[in-house]
Amino acid sequence: MELSFKNVSKNYGGIFAVDDITYTMETGVYGLLGVNGAGKTTLMKMLCTVTRPTAGEIRWNGEDIFRLEERYRDLLGYLPQDFGYYPNLSVSDYMMYIASIKGIRPAVARKRMKELLEMVGLSRYKNRKMKALSGGMARRVGIAQAMLNNPKILVLDEPTAGLDPSERIRFRNLISELSEDRLVLLSTHIVSDVEFIAEQILLMKDGKFFYTGTSEDLIASMEEEVWTCVVPRQDVNQYLQKYPVGNVKHVAGGAELRILSENPPAENAVLEEATLEDAFLLYFGEKAGDENVEV
Amino acid sequence: MRFCCILVRKQVTRMLKFEIKKYFSKTVNKLILIVVLLVAVGYSFLAAESMRYTDTDGVSLDGIGKITAGRKLAADKNQWKGKLTAERIADAVRNYKGLRQQYQGEVPDSEYGKKVQAYWDILNFTANVYTVEPEFLPDVMVRISEEEVNNIYDIYADNQQKASEEYGKTPEQEEFIKEQYGKLEIPADYEAYDSWETMTMYIQTYVIILVIVIGFMAAGIFDEEFRNHAELVFFAAKYGRSKAVRNKIAAGMLTATVVYWTGAGIMSLISFGIMGASGFHTPYQIEDPYSVYVMTQGQRYLLIVVCGYIASLLSASVTMLVTAKMRTAKVAVCIPFFMFCMMLFIARSLSDVTRVVYYTTDVLTNVIQAVKVPTLFQIGDMVILQLPFVMVLYFAVSIILLPFIYRSYSRYGLSKRRSAKENRKK
DSSP, X not given: OOEEXXXXXXXXXXXXXXXXXEEEXXXXXXXXXXXXXXXXXXXXXXXXXXXXXXXXXXXXXXEEHHHXXXXXXTTEEEXXXXXXXXXXXXXXXXXXXHHHHTTOOHHHHHXXXXXXXXXXXXXXXXXXXXXXXXXXXXXXXXXXHHHTTOOSEEEEESTTTTOOHHHHHHHHHHHHHHTTTSEXXXXXXXXXXXXXXXXXXXXXXXXXXXXXXXXHHHHHTOSSEEEEEEEOGGGHHHHHHHSOEEEEEEETTEEEEEEEESSOSSTTOEEEOOOHHHHHHHHXXXXXXXXXXXX | OHHHHHHHHHHHHHHHHHHHHHHHTSHHHHHHHHHHHHHHHHHHHHHHHTOOOBOTTSOBOOGGGGGGHHHHHHHHHGGGXXXXXXHHHHHHHHHHHHHHHHTTTOOOHHHIXXXXXXXXXXXXXXXXXHHSSOOOHHHHHHHOOHHHHHTHHHHHHHHHHHHHHHHOSSHHHHHHHHXXXXXXXXXXXXXXXHHHHHHHHHHHHHHHHHHHHHHHHHHHHXXXXXXXXXXXXXXXXXXXXXXXXXXXXHHHHHHHHHHHHHHHHHHHHHHHHHHOOTTTTSBGGGTSTTOSOOOBHHHHHHHHHHHHHHHHHHHHHHHHHHXXXXXXXXXXXXXHHIIIIIHHHHHHXXXXXXXXXXXXXXGGGOHHHHTTSOOEEEETTEEEEHHHHHHHHHHHHHHHXXXXXXXXXXXXXXXXXXXXXXXXXX
């Protein structure tokens, strides 16, 4: 089971949304991280055959996914970032419709729908119209519809957008459960969504992957250390300009800052354990714009 | 193998069912459907109410009683049902002339109700045969002699000969018209046909409404994914670029068919239920003696309905194609209005400039006028009447467009690939 990108580019009127990506994915959870406009959604659309690359090829087990057509889409589950649905259909009708266009037999679809709605906690709402659902509930239906055909490739574009913290935790657990024996590509700009569940992290910027590897390797690759220190409030701006600052918390006697720096930024600075969020800050913060950043 | 076929068929039916359910789950679409059906009911009663019957006291039916006018009128006129021989026509003309003489030119309403109303169609037929061009009937009745009335079918044959020479632009066309006239049964068989005559006008208008509404509905089926931003899930699904698209097209055509025949059916059932269906077999030539369309009154009605159905299919195909291309129904929904309403006026104003207007789509929704005008097409030695030609042409177009709709919709987002080199250059 191998999904590979070979020099894949997507050009919109001279602008490269995806620029010459070559990469291979196998089973497991891949966390695609990048700021807005990095090209994550375009990449996922291509992966889901919604749009074709202007150059390069995407291959599934060595065959072009655009040639495989139905055979490839049969393996695919997709939750787009801009998840649209038919507002006047009930949840169960919506699921059954999607099941029908996914080629799932009605009896199987009914059973699967029941399981999935239970899994995403929407069993009680199966007769409710889609338009009457909250944003988070609709998103959960989106996740359920993506899973209807028990896909080998699950593509989730910003799946936690609109979910409350408890739903996000539930979702993360769900993905962990689902990731066995399938390829899950999960795009987000919320680092904590992928920090503990993604086996591979793909950092994307300006249409390119500029880092691929495990989160541990990514964190280890940082030259900067992570420090916390309490500084006088009037000095906060000065620190913000000088260092990438992950967090500012007002405490008694000043402000507690989480700073990325090779050396202790202050005398009272305490060395902390780096997280994926720190790496994200480092590469996508102000310094991420620097062409000379080495990863 | 057979089991697989059954499963696939079931799945397709299910997909189609959901496609239609999805569309009609929207309140506005349900409302449109209800309004269309209400218009059918309303039009039926208007048609029935537009009939005029005068009783033997010379009183015209009024108020709620008018609803029975159609059946009473048919019963009255059907006293003259049967072959319209020259002798029977002469009887009618003689009686009318006698009454005019008796009352110095003004036949009172009571006499009209007692006698004239019953044979009025026969007088009309006689006058139209005699004068070719429409004239005020009482004037014609004054002018026509008893001898001419007795020879009315000879006059008819002479005038048919003249008409074929005048309308036939080539020897083939002339021969064709003669052949058409030769199909007429002489003497004509008469039965009161007022309900059919009245209904042609109402059904023609209703057909235009249906065609525009069907265009709007069909466009909505193809607009739905884009309007709701549901296209990404749709196209990423297994059948999102194949069977599901075919089902959308099928849903569009099925909606067009069901809505059209339900609307036209309800209107016809109510109208003829109220007015009666007397005169289905009456030749259309009783009303328009020199028309080259040899058919009965009932057949003319059916011709209007069938042409309307072809217009509906065309309307659905065109709007689906434009919506599939443009990813929005905003422009598409205006197209049927242009094709079937505005085109009518454009064609009329350009009819002296170009013959192209004889082929335009509005002909399908203007059958009443089309059967009056002897427009012929000739391909080699073969001569074809305008309506069959236009019907075949646009039915074919509406079917031919379907693969283009499929291609246009199913290829969404899959633009032609460029080589990496070209891509870089760009």
